[in-house]
Amino acid sequence: MEIFNLEIAVHNFGPLLAGLMLTIELTLVVIALSLVFGLLVALGGMSRFAPLRWLVKVYVEAIRGTPLLLQLIYVYYVLPEIGIRLNSFTAGVLALTLNYSAYLSEVYRGGIQAIAIGQHDAAAALGMTRTLAMRRIILPQAVRIVIPPLGNYFISLFKDTALCSVVSIQEVIFTAQILAARNFQYFTLYTVAGFMYFAVSFPAARFVAYLERLTKRGYRRRRA
Amino acid sequence: MSDRPSDRPMLEIEGLHKYFGDNHVLRGIDLKIAAGEVVCIIGPSGSGKSTLLRCINHLEVAEKGRIRVDGQLAYCTEKDGDVRPLSNRAISAVRAQLGMVFQQFNLFPHLTAMGNIIEAPVHVLRKPKELARRRGRELLAQVGLADKENSYPEELSGGQQQRVAIARALAMDPKAMLLDEVTSALDPELVAEVLAAVRDLAARGMTMLIVTHEMNFARQVSSRVIFMDRGVIVEEGTPARIFGAPREPRTRDFLRTVVDR
Ligand SMILES: Nc1ncnc2c1ncn2[C@@H]1O[C@H](COP(=O)(O)OP(=O)(O)OP(=O)(O)O)[C@@H](O)[C@H]1O
Ligand SMILES: [Mg+2]
Numbered sequence: 289m290e291i292f293n294l295e296i297a298v299h300n301f302g303p304l305l306a307g308l309m310l311t312i313e314l315t316l317v318v319i320a321l322s323l324v325f326g327l328l329v330a331l332g333g334m335s336r337f338a339p340l341r342w343l344v345k346v347y348v349e350a351i352r353g354t355p356l357l358l359q360l361i362y363v364y365y366v367l368p369e370i371g372i373r374l375n376s377f378t379a380g381v382l383a384l385t386l387n388y389s390a391y392l393s394e395v396y397r398g399g400i401q402a403i404a405i406g407q408h409d410a411a412a413a414l415g416m417t418r419t420l421a422m423r424r425i426i427l428p429q430a431v432r433i434v435i436p437p438l439g440n441y442f443i444s445l446f447k448d449t450a451l452c453s454v455v456s457i458q459e460v461i462f463t464a465q466i467l468a469a470r471n472f473q474y475f476t477l478y479t480v481a482g483f484m485y486f487a488v489s490f491p492a493a494r495f496v497a498y499l500e501r502l503t504k505r506g507y508r509r510r511r512a
Numbered sequence: 513m514s515d516r517p518s519d520r521p522m523l524e525i526e527g528l529h530k531y532f533g534d535n536h537v538l539r540g541i542d543l544k545i546a547a548g549e550v551v552c553i554i555g556p557s558g559s560g561k562s563t564l565l566r567c568i569n570h571l572e573v574a575e576k577g578r579i580r581v582d583g584q585l586a587y588c589t590e591k592d593g594d595v596r597p598l599s600n601r602a603i604s605a606v607r608a609q610l611g612m613v614f615q616q617f618n619l620f621p622h623l624t625a626m627g628n629i630i631e632a633p634v635h636v637l638r639k640p641k642e643l644a645r646r647r648g649r650e651l652l653a654q655v656g657l658a659d660k661e662n663s664y665p666e667e668l669s670g671g672q673q674q675r676v677a678i679a680r681a682l683a684m685d686p687k688a689m690l691l692d693e694v695t696s697a698l699d700p701e702l703v704a705e706v707l708a709a710v711r712d713l714a715a716r717g718m719t720m721l722i723v724t725h726e727m728n729f730a731r732q733v734s735s736r737v738i739f740m741d742r743g744v745i746v747e748e749g750t751p752a753r754i755f756g757a758p759r760e761p762r763t764r765d766f767l768r769t770v771v772d773r
Contacts, residue, residue: 415636
């Protein structure tokens with residue numbers, strides 16, 4: 289039976305940590321892109337321009353109805369057949385961004401629609417245009433509502449980056465695979481890999497829970 | 513009581529019809545309000561009072577009829593008998609001239625009292641922030657909330673919130689104010705402070721169209737009372753006449769039920 293081999297763990301810690309850094313980098317890039325793109329998708333889905341709404345609907349349903357793994361493979365292996373050749377990192381970023389933007393757009397939509405109709409009325413009655421009301425009144429309130437669900441999505445994004453091993457991004461899993469092919473220390477390598485994920489996602493989850501409590505507190509003056 | 517109303521018409525409503533699906537909610541409303549006039553609308557629930565107010569600032573779109581604000585045709589243009597809707601921006605510009613106060617206050621919860629008040633002056637009228645704040649302080653003092661400028665809505669009582677909402681509407685220097693049952697969501701002990709703020713406005717000569725269930729208040733504050741039922745104006749006149757000697761049976765029935773209550 290295999291046992292945890294401390295020597296192997298120490299010896300391979302460096303490359304695995306490098307993999308973790310790449311995982312984190314990938315996660316942060318996709319967070320930044322999907323925060324923006326997801327909002328644009330959400331706003332597009334609420335546009336008064338019907339073709340844009342349909343386009344958004346098709347996009348969101350297509351993404352939600354197919355596995356992320358398929359989307360990754362599609363971007364990396366199928367797109368080159370029509371002349372779009374992306375390096376593995378870019379392909380990973382693109383597929384993850386397309387995937388998460390679709391889900392985040394639904395979160396944004398929920399947040400925006402949760403703002404009471406009276407807020408729209410009040411803004412309109414003060415002479416604010418729809419765009420101004422959205423920017424100054426609706427979105428600032430919606431942000432507060434969507435922070436916890438967005439945080440939870442980002443934690444699952446962090447773990448989903450593991451799928452990028454299929455497009456040869458040298459993140460944690462890909463690195464572990466390469467190392468294990470050499471020394472067959474599956475138990476040790478994947479246990480270290482697991483702890484690396486956990487060491488990031490557990491505190492992140494606690495932080496999101498803290499934000500959730502914070503946002504539920506309502507709007508009040510900070511008292512000294 | 514206020515200065516005598518002038519002859520300058522501030523709000524003119526002509527042949528207004530509004531449907532919600534098959535429900536014919538406003539059935540030809542004609543109403544003219546002069547500058548400085550305070551008109552109270554009373555009537556049973558569902559008679560279309562709120563809808564009328566919402567049509568006047570285009571929160572609901574009337575299917576038929578014309579609205580003029582200070583002599584200007586609002587929300588549509590007319591050329592050679594051809595009626596076209598205005599652009600969204602132009603509609604917003606008309607709304608900016610009318611202040612509205614809602615039953616549910618509808619303050620912006622993420623902004624302080626002062627933030628609520630200066631929001632539209634700064635971002636719609638492009639007034640310099642400092643100027644808007646100075647005016648905001650005057651208005652907060654006017655509604656008796658000088659010490660609340662940094663409070664968030666949820667730190668205020670209902671009566672205080674509604675007074676901030678009044679100040680917020682006033683900050684736009686509106687040509688007229690539309691008030692829809694501004695005390696109905698308040699605990700009884702908070703009604704008086706809001707009514708006092710409205711009375712003060714009337715005394716300052718603000719043109720107002722007020723929907724209310726407070727009959728005593730309507731009697732005291734208004735220059736004219738309108739009784740609405742089922743989408744039409746049934747009867748109108750001075751408060752003394754409407755409350756003292758209503759002509760229409762429907763008005764009499766309604767007043768009997770509210771007095772009995
Ligand atoms: N958004 C809407 N959609 C459909 N029907 C509506 C809508 N708003 C109002 N109505 C209907 O229009 C009619 C008039 O409603 P409105 O709110 O104007 O009455 P009201 O006189 O203000 O009554 P209340 O004293 O209860 O406030 C009612 O039959 C109501 O059900
Ligand atoms: Mg009403």
